[in-house]
Amino acid sequence: MTQRFSFEVEARDGRARKGVISTPRGEIRTPAFMPVGTAATVKAMMPESVCATGADILLGNTYHLMLRPTAERIAGLGGLHKFMNWDRPILTDSGGFQVMSLASLRKLTEEGVRFASHIDGSKHMLSPERSMEIQKLLGSDIVMCFDECPALPATDAEVAKSMALSMRWAQRSRDAFGDRPGHALFGIQQGGVTKDLRAESAEALRAIEFDGYAVGGLAVGEGQEAMFGVLDYAPDMLPEDKPRYLMGVGKPDDIVGAVERGIDMMDCVLPSRSGRTGQGWTRHGQVNMRNARHKDDPRPLDEACGCPACRNYSRAYLHHVIKADEIIGSMLLTWHNLHYYQDLMAGLRDAISTGALAGFVADFHAKRAGGDI
Numbered sequence: 001m002t003q004r005f006s007f008e009v010e011a012r013d014g015r016a017r018k019g020v021i022s023t024p025r026g027e028i029r030t031p032a033f034m035p036v037g038t039a040a041t042v043k044a045m046m047p048e049s050v051c052a053t054g055a056d057i058l059l060g061n062t063y064h065l066m067l068r069p070t071a072e073r074i075a076g077l078g079g080l081h082k083f084m085n086w087d088r089p090i091l092t093d094s095g096g097f098q099v100m101s102l103a104s105l106r107k108l109t110e111e112g113v114r115f116a117s118h119i120d121g122s123k124h125m126l127s128p129e130r131s132m133e134i135q136k137l138l139g140s141d142i143v144m145c146f147d148e149c150p151a152l153p154a155t156d157a158e159v160a161k162s163m164a165l166s167m168r169w170a171q172r173s174r175d176a177f178g179d180r181p182g183h184a185l186f187g188i189q190q191g192g193v194t195k196d197l198r199a200e201s202a203e204a205l206r207a208i209e210f211d212g213y214a215v216g217g218l219a220v221g222e223g224q225e226a227m228f229g230v231l232d233y234a235p236d237m238l239p240e241d242k243p244r245y246l247m248g249v250g251k252p253d254d255i256v257g258a259v260e261r262g263i264d265m266m267d268c269v270l271p272s273r274s275g276r277t278g279q280g281w282t283r284h285g286q287v288n289m290r291n292a293r294h295k296d297d298p299r300p301l302d303e304a305c306g307c308p309a310c311r312n313y314s315r316a317y318l319h320h321v322i323k324a325d326e327i328i329g330s331m332l333l334t335w336h337n338l339h340y341y342q343d344l345m346a347g348l349r350d351a352i353s354t355g356a357l358a359g360f361v362a363d364f365h366a367k368r369a370g371g372d373i
């Protein structure tokens with residue numbers, strides 16, 4: 001086990017890379033999908049179950065944890081890993097994105113963001129310095145810069161102004177992070193869907209130097225075509241030898257397209273959130289387990305899946321417990337969806353290793369019947 005943070009690219013296939021991130025708490029196989037554990041839990045999952053799906057790393061959230069139970073309380077109890085019984089790597093977001101999407105009474109200044117908690121209306125402030133302090137208190141292995149992600153629609157001028165602020169905050173995040181061997185700080189590229197602004201942001205981040213680089217400002221409603229349009233050039237603007245993290249993505253076909261375009265890490269609430277609403281994601285497409293057509297179906301959700309839901313239960317059972325709003329319904333579908341996402345990542349990693357990515361992608365699309373199956 002290393003005491004340092006490092007990234008090694010082991011194979012390439014076109015722009016896609018297969019590699020490994022080494023951290024003191026374990027290795028992260030890339031391309032990696034990172035389950036979201038916003039409030040110190042991947043909802044409906046025990047940590048050992050998350051590990052069993054194949055996840056090497058999970059995500060926590062500065063915004064949620066600073067409000068409840070507070071970063072100071074988690075630090076006093078030994079840090080987030082101990083608190084949530086997950087001893088592998090954790091990446092935490094810096095909080096700015098969640099403030100803009102969840103908090104009320106927000107006041108944005110050069111200093112940072114003042115806001116009222118969506119939980120109890122209490123007043124709080126986030127800045128690059130406070131975000132770094134919170135993420136240090138949590139003990140996360142990969143820390144994200146404090147940035148601003150502009151809401152769409154936004155004019156070029158608004159995107160440029162926001163990106164410039166995020167780059168000043170990136171420098172302040174770097175300065176406040178200090179020197180923490182074994183811990184990583186990732187910069188976040190902004191610039192909307194404007195190539196010149198994306199280039200300007202990449203240059204600013206390179207000059208500050210980070211352990212990894214995120215493509216931010218996407219998966220905010222721009223649609224897959226516009227997102228892929230940015231990914232056709234933006235990842236290559238970032239240092240080739242560092243991990244590239246596309247934030248908030250996505251559906252299985254978004255993930256495949258992002259990996260083809262050089263992305264190494266992704267996160268999304270989709271597999272867990274949709275699992276709780278009865279949506280199953282499979283290699284043949286999406287299945288709505290609330291649909292009455294499953295009432296008498298003895299088959300598993302996905303014949304080719306090895307997860308506990310597909311090994312031990314019928315669609316009829318999943319339909320029943322989902323309709324009855326039984327807790328096990330959320331557990332089984334979340335487990336299946338996260339297992340499927342990790343299976344997809346393992347398939348992508350293997351395909352890149354053997355130079356067979358084009359065939360894998362063609363097979364991925366061919367298997368997906370249109371609509372519900």
Ligand SMILES: Cc1ccc(CCc2c3nc[nH]c3cc3c(=O)[nH]c(N)nc23)cc1
Pocket residue numbers: 036037038059060061092093094095096097144147148149188215216217218219220247248249267
């Ligand atoms: C626990 C957790 C939840 C969510 C996230 C990612 C949240 C997220 C985005 N989600 C969709 N698009 C996104 C863009 C940005 C962005 O530009 N900057 C930041 N800091 N986060 C983003 C990270 C961690």
